[in-house]
Amino acid sequence: MDSTVKDKESLLARLLEAGGEPLSGQAIADEAGVSRTAVWKWIKELEEEGYRIRSVRKKGYVLEGVPDILTPELIRKELGGDEFVGRILHFDSVESTMPIAHREAQEGAADGTVIIAEEQTSGKGRLARPWTSAAGKGIWMSVILTPDIPPHKAPQFTLIAAVSVCRAIRETAGVEARIKWPNDLLAGGRKVTGILTELQADPDRVKAIIIGIGINVNQDPGDFPESLQPIATSLKIQSGQKVDRAKLAAGVLRRLGECSRLYLEKGFPPIKKMWEEDAITIGRRVKAVTVRETLTGTAVGITEEGVLELRLDDGTIRGIYSADIEL
Ligand code: BTN
Numbered sequence: 559m560d561s562t563v564k565d566k567e568s569l570l571a572r573l574l575e576a577g578g579e580p581l582s583g584q585a586i587a588d589e590a591g592v593s594r595t596a597v598w599k600w601i602k603e604l605e606e607e608g609y610r611i612r613s614v615r616k617k618g619y620v621l622e623g624v625p626d627i628l629t630p631e632l633i634r635k636e637l638g639g640d641e642f643v644g645r646i647l648h649f650d651s652v653e654s655t656m657p658i659a660h661r662e663a664q665e666g667a668a669d670g671t672v673i674i675a676e677e678q679t680s681g682k683g684r685l686a687r688p689w690t691s692a693a694g695k696g697i698w699m700s701v702i703l704t705p706d707i708p709p710h711k712a713p714q715f716t717l718i719a720a721v722s723v724c725r726a727i728r729e730t731a732g733v734e735a736r737i738k739w740p741n742d743l744l745a746g747g748r749k750v751t752g753i754l755t756e757l758q759a760d761p762d763r764v765k766a767i768i769i770g771i772g773i774n775v776n777q778d779p780g781d782f783p784e785s786l787q788p789i790a791t792s793l794k795i796q797s798g799q800k801v802d803r804a805k806l807a808a809g810v811l812r813r814l815g816e817c818s819r820l821y822l823e824k825g826f827p828p829i830k831k832m833w834e835e836d837a838i839t840i841g842r843r844v845k846a847v848t849v850r851e852t853l854t855g856t857a858v859g860i861t862e863e864g865v866l867e868l869r870l871d872d873g874t875i876r877g878i879y880s881a882d883i884e885l
Contacts, residue, residue, distance in 0.1 A: 561575070562590075563586050563589050563590045564590050565590075565600070566600040566603055566604065567630075567631060569586060569597070569600050569604070570604060570609070570629075570631045571631045572586070573604075573609075573619065573621040574621065574624075574632070574635040575635070576620075576621065578620060578621065578622075579620070580614050580617035580618040580620045581618045581620075582618040583618055586618075586619075601613075607625060607627075608625025608626075608627065609624055610622040610623035610624075624804075626694060627648075627676060628648060628674050628676065628697070628803055628804055628807055630648055632804040633646055633807050633811070634646070635804075636804050636805050636807075636809075637808045637811065637812060640808075640811065640812050640815060642669075642670045642812070642814070642816075642818070642819075643811050643815065644667075644668045644669065644670035644671045644672070645667070645671045646671075646672045646674060647662070647671070647672065647674070648674050648675070649673070649674070650675070650676050650677065651675065651677040651678075651679060651693070652675045652677075653678065653679050653680040654678050654680055654682050655673040655674065655675050655678065655698055655700040655770065656700055656754070656756060656768060658673045659671075659673045659700035659702055659768045660756070660758065660768060662702060663704075663766035664758065667702045667766070668702075668704070669702070669703055669704040669705070670701070670702070670703070670815065671701070671702040672699055672700075672701050672702075672811065673700045673701075673702075674697070674698065674699040674807065675691075675698050675699070676693050677692065677693035677694070677698070678698050679691075681698060682754060683752055683754065684741075684752065684754055689752060689772050690782065690783060690786060690790075691772060692781055695775060695776050695777045695792070696774050696775045696777070696803075697772070697773040697775055697806060698772055699771050700768050700770045701719075701768070701769045701811070701814060702766055702767075702768055703715060703766065703767045703768075703769065703818060704764070704766050704767075705764060705767065705818065705821075705822060706763065707763070708762060708764070709757065709759040709760075709761070709763070709764055710863065711764075712755070712757050712759070712764055712767055713755070713863060713864045714821065714826055714862075714864055715755060715767050715769060715818075715821075716740060716753060716755040716864065717741075717829060717833045717864050718817045718818060718821055718829055719741070719769045719814065720737045720740075720741050720743065720753055720836070721737070721813075721817055721832045721833050721836055722810060722814040722816075722817045723735075723743060723751055723771060723773065723810050723813070723814075724736070724737055724743055725813050725832075725836070726810040726812070727743065727745075727750070727751070727773070727793065727806070727809075729809055729813075730802075730805050730806045730809040731775075731793040731796075731797055731801045731806060732797055733745050733750070733796045733797050735750055735751065735836075736836060736837065736838035737833065737836050737838065738837070738839055739839045739857070739860070739866045739883055740864065740880075741754075741755070744838060745791055745793070746795075746796050748788075748790055749774075749789055749790050749791065750773065750790075750791050751771065751772060751773045751774065752771075753769065753770065753771055753772075754769075754770035754772075755767060755768070755769050756768045756770070771810065773793070773806065773810075774790060774793065775792055775794065775801050775803050776793070776801060776803070777790075777792040777794065778794065778795070779795060817829060817832075826862055830860060830862070833860065834859060834860070838885065839857045839866070839883060840857050840858070840859060840860075841856070841857065842856065842885060843855070843856050843857075844856075844857050844883050844885055845883070845884040846866070846868060846878045846881040846882075846883055846884075847881055847882045847883075847884065848878065848880065848881040849880075853868060853870065853881075854870075854871070855868040855870040855871060855876070856868065856869045857883075858875065861877065865877040865878065865879055866878040866881075866883075
């Protein structure tokens, strides 16, 4: 038993832990130091939130079904005992999880703090583009990391995030996602995930890295705005079945913890190797559209800083720091 019941949230955690076995209302009331009526009210509130709970005479309460929402309790149940994930702040609807994460980081949030929302009304993409984040259809989250590294190494965490999400998608949803440099994930040739990395730093050290992850999970084609329909996809479209968002969110966070630890222990080389294995860009002829020019060549790899190396037709190697890549 991991949690003492003291409120509705810890009662839910206990019901989840019980794995379908009945929990005695009287035992919960005694443990929490409240009346049986108070326990009954928590149960009613959980039912109103979409949990299906059966009351079995003389035995207690049995959890029979959970709603499709990303509550901290559901994510934690899927995580098991993973130590990387700290506080999980869950919102129904926010403009964007990014400013909330920045505020939390400024107030000293610990490594592994997660901000997750069912819906973003003003989701942010790279290069100040909007990011469509429909209610209950995807995973829209920002993770706060506080590694002890100099600021020039922070972009490596974008690659850590891309590898983590790519592998979690494969493991949880069975979809073969691939990374398109720098940080898009494609499935079936269309964008299924975007990653936005932002930084709080002093000149010589990182204070916090905020990794914003947007995964299109359960949209049907018509759920995307018309302009996105030819270029966006979801895991449900790719796999033909609905994906459990709490399991996937937990999978991403578990992988992110593992890859961050690997990076802090062994440095960038193992991450670079994993990234190159998962990338669709490497070895391909690509067009890199930068603010100043358009270059065509073969993508040969990435550097320690995450810079894409392009071999141009005259054989010279050019480093691409920021560009839109067309395959
Ligand atoms: C991109 O590909 O342009 C990056 C998209 C990043 C979207 C995520 S969703 C969670 C977090 N909150 C935001 O407003 N943006 C990021």
